[in-house]
Amino acid sequence: QVQLQESGPGLVKPSQTLSLTCTVSGGSISSGGYYWSWIRQHPGKGLEWIGYIYYSGSTYYNPSLKSRVTISVDTSKNQFSLKLSSVTAADTAVYYCARDYQLLLDYWGQGTLVTVSS
Amino acid sequence: DIQMTQSPSSLSASVGDRVTITCRASQSISSYLNWYQQKPGKAPKLLIYAASSLQSGVPSRFSGSGSGTDFTLTISSLQPEDFATYYCQQSYSTPTITFGQGTRLEIK
Numbered sequence: 001q002v003q004l005q006e007s008g009p010g011l012v013k014p015s016q017t018l019s020l021t022c023t024v025s026g027g028s029i030s031s032g033g034y035y036w037s038w039i040r041q042h043p044g045k046g047l048e049w050i051g052y053i054y055y056s057g058s059t060y061y062n063p064s065l066k067s068r069v070t071i072s073v074d075t076s077k078n079q080f081s082l083k084l085s086s087v088t089a090a091d092t093a094v095y096y097c098a099r100d101y102q103l104l105l106d107y108w109g110q111g112t113l114v115t116v117s118s
Numbered sequence: 119d120i121q122m123t124q125s126p127s128s129l130s131a132s133v134g135d136r137v138t139i140t141c142r143a144s145q146s147i148s149s150y151l152n153w154y155q156q157k158p159g160k161a162p163k164l165l166i167y168a169a170s171s172l173q174s175g176v177p178s179r180f181s182g183s184g185s186g187t188d189f190t191l192t193i194s195s196l197q198p199e200d201f202a203t204y205y206c207q208q209s210y211s212t213p214t215i216t217f218g219q220g221t222r223l224e225i226k
Contacts, residue, residue, distance in 0.1 A: 037215070039215075046205065046217060046218075046219045046220045047162065047205055047207075047217040047220075048217075049214070049215035049216065049217070052213070052215075060213040060214075062214070063214075096161055096162075098161075100215075102209060103150075103207075103208075103209030103210075103212060103213075103215055104152055104164070104167050104209055105152075105154070105162070105164065105207070105215070106164050106173070108161035108162060108163070109161060110160075110161055111160075111161050
């Protein structure tokens with residue numbers, strides 16, 4: 001059973017960089033066949049896909065966030081990470097990581113709330 | 119970009135009711151449509167993929183149908199644990215993932 005777990009600071013100051021890591025267990029990122037996605041959900045709102053990465057390092061980002069997003073992978077640790085720069089209060093959200101099989105999100109982490117505030 | 123529109127945005131129903139939620143794509147997406155259920159404070163859970171295929175472990179009272187631009191999620195007999203928010207998501211337009219705005223199913 002694949003499991004994903006997000007980790008990282010729950011509070012980030014405006015203009016700084018939000019950094020989160022997703023640790024995958026029960027399966028290897030480097031085995032291929034899956035992309036690994038980040039999704040966020042603003043409080044009380046719907047789901048917004050941020051981007052994904054393949055084990056090789058190939059990425060694709062939501063065009064609306066592309067200028068501020070970097071997703072990376074560390075296959076040795078079976079982790080992938082999200083960096084979102086120049087954050088504002090509008091980036092306050094629950095951030096989820098998920099396994100992506102042909103754009104189908106079949107396993108999700110529990111989510112982590114990140115608040116942007118001084 | 120493909121836009122996904124769900125209706126209604128919210129819905130009140132009673133245990134035992136038959137409920138249908140609709141999702142419409144802004145252009146044809148064949149059968150590349152998935153449904154997720156999200157309960158408060160929890161991550162979304164995949165219910166149905168490829169418009170009508172039930173994810174393993176999902177009760178058979180859930181069903182999906184449609185192709186092209188119009189899709190439906192039906193719950194044949196609502197159970198207390200089904201009260202949640204439901205999202206559709208298109209998986210046609212690679213590499214971008216887009217969701218509908220969600221339908222909140224509440225207890226009447």
